[in-house]
Amino acid sequence: MFSEKQIQEIRNQFPILKKKIYSNPLVYIDNAATTQKPLKVIKASQNYYTKINSNVHRATHFLSQESTLQVELVRKKIQKFIHAKNDSEIIFTKGTTESINLVASSINFLIKKGDEIIISYLEHHSNIVPWQILCKKKEAFLKIISLNKDGCLNFKDFELLISKKTKLVSISHISNVLGIINSIKDIIDLSHKYGSLVLIDGAQVPSNIDLDVQKLNTDFYVFSAHKMYGPTGIGILYGKEKILDLLYPYQSGGEMIKNVNFKKTTYSDLPFKFEAGTPNIEGIIVWGAAIDFVEKIGVKNIQFYKEKLIKYAIKCLSSIDGIKFYGSINYKKKSSIISFNLNKLHYFDVGSILDRLGIAVRTGHLCAQPLMNFFNVTGMIRASFSIYNTFEEINYLRDGLLKAKKILLNT
Numbered sequence: 001m002f003s004e005k006q007i008q009e010i011r012n013q014f015p016i017l018k019k020k021i022y023s024n025p026l027v028y029i030d031n032a033a034t035t036q037k038p039l040k041v042i043k044a045s046q047n048y049y050t051k052i053n054s055n056v057h058r059a060t061h062f063l064s065q066e067s068t069l070q071v072e073l074v075r076k077k078i079q080k081f082i083h084a085k086n087d088s089e090i091i092f093t094k095g096t097t098e099s100i101n102l103v104a105s106s107i108n109f110l111i112k113k114g115d116e117i118i119i120s121y122l123e124h125h126s127n128i129v130p131w132q133i134l135c136k137k138k139e140a141f142l143k144i145i146s147l148n149k150d151g152c153l154n155f156k157d158f159e160l161l162i163s164k165k166t167k168l169v170s171i172s173h174i175s176n177v178l179g180i181i182n183s184i185k186d187i188i189d190l191s192h193k194y195g196s197l198v199l200i201d202g203a204q205v206p207s208n209i210d211l212d213v214q215k216l217n218t219d220f221y222v223f224s225a226h227k228m229y230g231p232t233g234i235g236i237l238y239g240k241e242k243i244l245d246l247l248y249p250y251q252s253g254g255e256m257i258k259n260v261n262f263k264k265t266t267y268s269d270l271p272f273k274f275e276a277g278t279p280n281i282e283g284i285i286v287w288g289a290a291i292d293f294v295e296k297i298g299v300k301n302i303q304f305y306k307e308k309l310i311k312y313a314i315k316c317l318s319s320i321d322g323i324k325f326y327g328s329i330n331y332k333k334k335s336s337i338i339s340f341n342l343n344k345l346h347y348f349d350v351g352s353i354l355d356r357l358g359i360a361v362r363t364g365h366l367c368a369q370p371l372m373n374f375f376n377v378t379g380m381i382r383a384s385f386s387i388y389n390t391f392e393e394i395n396y397l398r399d400g401l402l403k404a405k406k407i408l409l410n411t
């Protein structure tokens with residue numbers, strides 16, 4: 001467990017946390033949307049443009065060799081971070097959303113009329129819409145796993161839905177709204193029994209759970225850098241080599257080709273087959289610094305501290321009369337995300353008052369409208385914690401919510 005002093009030392013590495021919002025200290029608890037960046041990451045960005053900037057895999061000159069080397073080192077770093085078998089299984093994309101779109105586009109030829117794809121009620125829009133579009137194009141069917149009252153996936157329903165017609169199952173590892181950690185290993189194993197591929201949307205996972213894609217035995221795993229202290233605009237698709245080899249290229253152009261000829265063009269080997277055009281070189285290299293930051297603290301330590309935070313948040317916020325949490329509040333099954341509403345107050349009004357107090361939460365449909373429908377609301381207030389948050393900030397949130405209640409109920 002970290003001492004207060006250690007957390008303060010970690011906080012000191014995040015310059016933005018010193019910022020004042022309307023003359024109040026910033027309480028940043030919107031980490032499920034994106035995390036703040038430590039100095040190490042900020043400096044890596046400056047270092048890239050002052051010392052390395054050059055295109056990759058192209059020229060023989062010194063700088064190009066250096067940027068190529070650094071990019072490939074980060075690919076290896078990510079391979080180790082998620083325990084993938086080969087670094088060629090790590091495809092750089094813009095992020096989770098693009099990774100899912102890549103798969104939805106590249107498996108196109110595997111989906112026939114009448115086939116089925118399975119997702120769940122609690123998916124982020126980026127794990128819904130690409131499959132809707134694919135199903136529409138191919139006259140395939142999208143099946144939705146229902147939820148239990150506590151927001152957990154209804155596994156019995158999944159057993160009923162899966163069949164030999166299922167070509168792909170795509171499920172989030174951690175819900176970005178409820179914070180519930182889904183039992184994805186059971187989903188993956190049953191899907192494989194029916195010969196279906198599986199994609200896991202892991203956007204909320206890296207730095208929260210020690211990831212081992214080989215143990216999970218998932219076919220695809222996707223996430224972004226920006227929710228794990230890294231830059232925006234960069235993420236990965238992990239895929240098993242033998243499956244990625246089968247798939248069509250996603251985008252086409254430079255870098256992804258071996259030989260271009262008007263009669264026949266041949267494609268590059270993995271991973272470059274899926275990396276058309278100049279990649280986000282800076283993003284990749286800077287992400288490497290974010291992984292170093294996470295590994296220095298240790299994923300298990302981060303996980304342990306965040307578990308304490310969410311446990312305390314549940315206890316502390318439960319004391320507020322009229323608060324309604326969504327989904328299970330069993331902190332053992334949860335990452336550090338909690339969503340709620342306050343009496344019949346509008347989430348937007350509450351969020352605005354919190355903002356005036358310097359508290360950054362997310363309000364609204366949280367990119368999961370079907371899940372909002374499931375709970376019969378149009379939006380929620382979401383607090384999501386990170387390694388730099390403190391118990392004191394949770395108290396401050398509670399006080400802010402009490403203040404909001406007082407202001408809004410009196411007028």
Ligand SMILES: *Cc1c(COP(=O)(O)O)cnc(C)c1O
Pocket residue numbers: 032033094095096097098124126127172174175176201202203204224
């Ligand atoms: C944030 C998030 C996404 C989308 O990630 P981008 O980085 O915006 O592409 C998808 N799924 C989940 C569960 C998320 O939390």
